[in-house]
Amino acid sequence: MKIVILGGGATGMGVAAKLKRNDKNNEVIVIETENYVSLGACGLPYFVGNHFENKNNLFARSIEKFNESGIEVKINQKFLNADFDNKKIDLEDQTISYDKLVIATGSTNSVPNISGLDDIKWHKLTKLEDALELKEKCKDTDVKNILIVGAGFIGLELAENLSKLGKSITIVERDEELFSRLYDEEISQLLEQNLQRNKIELILNSSVSEFKKSNNNKVLANINQTEFEYDLVVLASGFKPNTKFFKDSKLKMDNKGAIIVDEFGATNIVDVYSGGDCCVIKNKITNELCYSPLATVASKQAKVIANNICNINSKFSGTIQSSIIRVFxxxxxxxxxxxxxxxxxxxxxxxxxxxxxxxxxxxxxxxxxxxxxxxxxxxxxxxxxxxxxxxxxxxxxxxxxxxxxxxxxxxxxxxxxxxxxxxxxxxxxxxxxxxxxxxx
Amino acid sequence: MKIVILGGGATGMGVAAKLKRNDKNNEVIVIETENYVSLGACGLPYFVGNHFENKNNLFARSIEKFNESGIEVKINQKFLNADFDNKKIDLEDQTISYDKLVIATGSTNSVPNISGLDDIKWHKLTKLEDALELKEKCKDTDVKNILIVGAGFIGLELAENLSKLGKSITIVERDEELFSRLYDEEISQLLEQNLQRNKIELILNSSVSEFKKSNNNKVLANINQTEFEYDLVVLASGFKPNTKFFKDSKLKMDNKGAIIVDEFGATNIVDVYSGGDCCVIKNKITNELCYSPLATVASKQAKVIANNICNINSKFSGTIQSSIIRVFxxxxxxxxxxxxxxxxxxxxxxxxxxxxxxxxxxxxxxxxxxxxxxxxxxxxxxxxxxxxxxxxxxxxxxxxxxxxxxxxxxxxxxxxxxxxxxxxxxxxxxxxxxxxxxxx
Structure with a gap:
């Protein structure tokens, strides 16, 4: 059986590895747009924060190791189109047929619609290059005042790491409370006090209305009608499913572009599976679909998908959106x-x-x-x-x-x-x- | 209602406090042989190890505080006899009647039957005085080589604490593996390696056959036909129910003297309850009675007993013998x-x-x-x-x-x-x- 996997993140490589463990005769091809696979993106804030210097530590397994287990990994690919009826994938330079397709394209960072954003240099932290660039920039002692847009996991972990590098950090967050979708106000307020104790400036219930380049090569951000100057800006305003290629296809997605799968990891299209950060999954408490782009979900869904492809009955139980974070x-x-x-x-x-x-x-x-x-x-x-x-x-x-x-x-x-x-x-x-x- | 509680440990004081919270009109009298109540005995090894110097830290609440909540605490009492038929307790200098009696006399350390034990000075660690005495003794830098008999919780925690005071520690343990009743050999062996790494000499599958006083005021212990010299000996060979006063009574006990109670904390005698280290309790997995003298059990049973005395239906679910220990x-x-x-x-x-x-x-x-x-x-x-x-x-x-x-x-x-x-x-x-x- 020939299985093509779009995306070499936690889900994609998890499916690939399990397919081979289930049956070494499975032909498994992973197609990845970046020049690497199986990045542990959760480690990026700590890499930037100089907890470690070897970028290889961010990778669970090397491409060579995947190849050794018989998995074909195609990096630097440009994905153009999926022909679900004829079971074919068009890449820039070739067309690949499949018996089973797994869409594991993950998530991409949401870029907020802020006036002037295109005129300034801003950073994000989702890919390896983002981290390498940010880490390098932060070595410059002239980079002192850093604005982080968005107080999610990445925003907070980055704030702590950069603060420990001696930077002065401001976080601007749209919601009225910190982590208001994850915590009630009792815990949110304790976390807010923690940031205050640790000299992180947190501006809640606010957003940047405009960015401008200043004369001295810094960035001016207008927050609540006041202009502040920063040496560096990081956008960490959340993730959205990386599914724009399928926008006009028959693939069933929700209104935010997250692919809808059943408990077996199957999409509405025959022989097409999906899992991880490009999907919505069942919340065990509400029984509603929810978007929970976490590594824990991805790796569990991967196993379920690989099993079902191999006719091993396996179900994904859903999520209770468990998470943990260290903040100082x-x-x-x-x-x-x-x-x-x-x-x-x-x-x-x-x-x-x-x-x-x-x-x-x-x-x-x-x-x-x-x-x-x-x-x-x-x-x-x-x-x-x-x-x-x-x-x-x-x-x-x-x-x-x-x-x-x-x-x-x-x-x-x-x-x-x-x-x-x-x-x-x-x-x-x-x-x-x-x-x-x-x-x- | 007049409730008499024999014993001012975790169970006794737990019952007393809860009886008063349930109904402040309850007349509650606690009878204790020592000159203190509510000793947190789990803290004794750490007190000896100089983690803290104020012995008051070992007490959850002072007698004054108990008195303030209306509980009468009689310390330094000598308990002579219980007349269950006439609902009376004989102390040395008075007789006290009760409507309900709670036996919470706890445990006492098992003293192994070793030849020569009566001729030497040995220590134990169950009461406050034991800790005060041992702590004082260990200040003497001439006290270097210490033998601990028994590798239970107290034995091990004491070994770590004394070792960190610079003492050289030997533990002799009857069983073939460390903690053989709590762990299987995989974990036991890892703990044994830990002790070895930390320079604690552990002699398994062995016991002291004879103690002798040496000429230079030290102790000679014969272990496996070899005589070793120690500056100090601590017996930590486990606990047994402190119930000898009831040996000839109608109170139902097992062959080791542990009181048998039902899930409501009631004994076989009407209006007599018992809980904590003087009892056996149901093991939820085996459904058999087991002896599990732990503070966690005592405090939970205390609440159940107090509730049932006050006609609040309440059941003790049993134990799964959970425990945790830090070893270096x-x-x-x-x-x-x-x-x-x-x-x-x-x-x-x-x-x-x-x-x-x-x-x-x-x-x-x-x-x-x-x-x-x-x-x-x-x-x-x-x-x-x-x-x-x-x-x-x-x-x-x-x-x-x-x-x-x-x-x-x-x-x-x-x-x-x-x-x-x-x-x-x-x-x-x-x-x-x-x-x-x-x-x-």
Whole structure:
């Protein structure tokens, strides 16, 4: 069987590798526009922040290694057209037929519509070259004041990394609260305080109305009717599905251009599969489709797609939009839906938000920890959790994920969950016990 | 209602506090043999290890605070007899009647039967005075070579703490492997290697056959037919229920003197309850009674007992014997049953033991992490988990506890569990995903 994969990111290379593990006779061809595959894009902010210097560390596997396992990787390709009826892909210099096609074109950064943007030099951080360029630029000690547009994961991780390089950082964010789609205001505000403590200027509820080049080769940004001067501008205002080639095709997409797939990873077109950042997936709590461009989703969908292509029955269960981020000395983790989302769904809920300590008072390093839980009052299922605390204690959040994932009911038995305790790690009643007890 | 509580440890004071929160009109009297209550005994090794100097840090609440909430605390009491028929307790200088009695006398250290033990000065670490005495002794720089008998939690935590004070430590342990009742050999051996790396001499499968006083005021211990000289000896060979006063009473106990209670915390005698380290409790996996003298159990049982006394229906769900320990630069956590236990129960099982890394390769501090899972092949339920890794990453173990606690089945959906990912905390496929995938 000949399988053509469009895109050499986490999904594409994940599908390729699994196809070969399932059956080494599968003919697998990956088509990639860049000159590399399997970039771990999550590492880019840390590469820019000089946590490491060898760019090869950003790659899970080299092209040579993929070739060794029998996968053909075509880099630097220009994709022109897909002929789904005749099962053919047109590239600039050749046409390739397929038995099965996997669309794993991933996402591309959303470029906000700001007046003057074309007149200035701006940066982004989605590809390897972006990182190399930004890293190089930041070596210049004259580059001091940096504006980041957008306070998402990349925006925040980059802010921390650049700040630690001695840069002065301003973030401008359209929403009224930080991470307002991921967290409720209790945690958002704690994260905002964290940025303030760490001298990151965060301008919420605002956007840049105009960019201008200044005389001294800097950038002038008009924010809330005031002009500020920056040495460098990074756009980090989110991602959108990289699917413009299919705009006029029969491929079923949502109104934002995300491909719609079923639980097997199949699109509406026969023998065409898709997964990862170019798709929408099922939210296990809302049962609605949602756009969740995360590496964790991509790699799990990849396995499901490869299995179904090989007639191994396999289903993707969906997402609870779990995520975690370290922000200086804090970290935050979340899963499920927020209180805001629950209210918008008119779900009857009970919530709790508490502050406690992460371990015993007599051992050094005891820190505050915060937990918010959201329970569906009708079903007694935990539908959301948000935690903020020290990076060394935040992994206790892992307890809450299976509770939401498996739709376990909150009751007295759950309140007694036998979490392990020792003085360096917790208190005899963990913050999770205390929060659960307030929902029973 | 007048409730008399025998014992001012975690269970006793937990019951007392909850009785008052449930109904401030409850008359609550706590009878304690020591001159303190609510000692956090888990802190003793760290107090000895000079992690802190103020002994008050070892107490969750002072007697004054308990008194303020209306709880009468009688310290320094000598308990003589319980007359269950007439609902009376005899102390040395008075007799107290009760409507409900709670036996929370906890545990006492097991003293092994070693020839010559009475002739030498030995230490233990269960009470405040033990810690004060040991801490004082260890200030003497002539106290260099220390023998610890028993490699349980206290033995190991004490070994680490004393070693960091510059002492040379030998541990002698009867069992063939370290923690053989808690871990299978894979993890036990990793912990043994840890002790070796950290210059703790561990003598397994051995015991002291004889103690003798040496001429220079040291102790001679005969281990495996060889005599070794030590400056100080600590016995840490486990705990047994502190119930000898009830030996000839009608109170139902197992053959080791542990009180048998039902899920409401009630004993076989009307209006007499018991909980904590003097009891056996139900193991949720085996459905057998087990002795699990841990603070986590005590505090949960306390709430159940207080509720039932107040006619609030409340049940204790049992234990999965979860525990965690830090040993120098490693930590280990476990829950459920071991492979050995499963085999002895003739349970049909599938196990996996893997080594992985705790986070991305490009961020500093990446460490090895090990995970063993035990699944019941017939029911597909996860019945046991054991992990070893860096103390900053071990809390991911919290994911496995609800899976065992809630008897979730291992299947493709669970393998896809949406754990949050970011480079400082994990890899896109966590070690938990990889291990689960090998059981599906």
């Amino acid at each position: 000395d804090d970290s935050a983790a979340r899963a499920g839906i927020t209180e805001k989302e629950a209210i918008s769904m008119t779900m009857k809920i009970k919530t709790v938000f508490i502050k406690d300590k992460d371990h015993t008072n007599y051992l050094k390093g005891q820190k505050d920890i915060y937990l918010k839980l959201i329970m569906n009052e009708d079903t007694k299922e935990l539908v959301g959790a948000q935690m903020l605390g020290d990076p060394n204690s935040i992994l206790r959040f892992y307890c809450l994920v299976p509770l939401i994932w498996n739709k376990n009911k909150v009751d007295e038995s759950l309140e007694q969950i036998d979490l392990p305790y020792a003085p360096p790690f917790s208190r005899t009643f963990d913050i999770i016990h205390i929060a659960l007890s307030k929902l029973v | 630069d490693d930590s280990a956590a476990r829950a459920g049953i071991t492979e050995k236990e499963a085999i002895s129960m003739t349970m049909k099982i599938k196990t996996v033991f893997i080594k992985d890394k705790d986070h991305t390769n490009y961020l500093k501090g990446q460490k090895d992490i090990y995970l063993k899972l035990i699944m019941n092949e017939d029911t597909k339920e996860l019945v046991g988990a054991q992990m070893l890794g860096d103390p900053n990453s071990i809390l991911r173990f919290y994911c496995l506890v609800p899976l065992i606690w809630n008897k979730n089945k291992v299947d493709e959906s669970l393998e896809q569990i949406d754990l949050p990912y970011a480079p400082p905390f994990s890899r896109t496929f966590d070690i938990i995903h990889i291990a689960l995938s090998k059981l599906v």
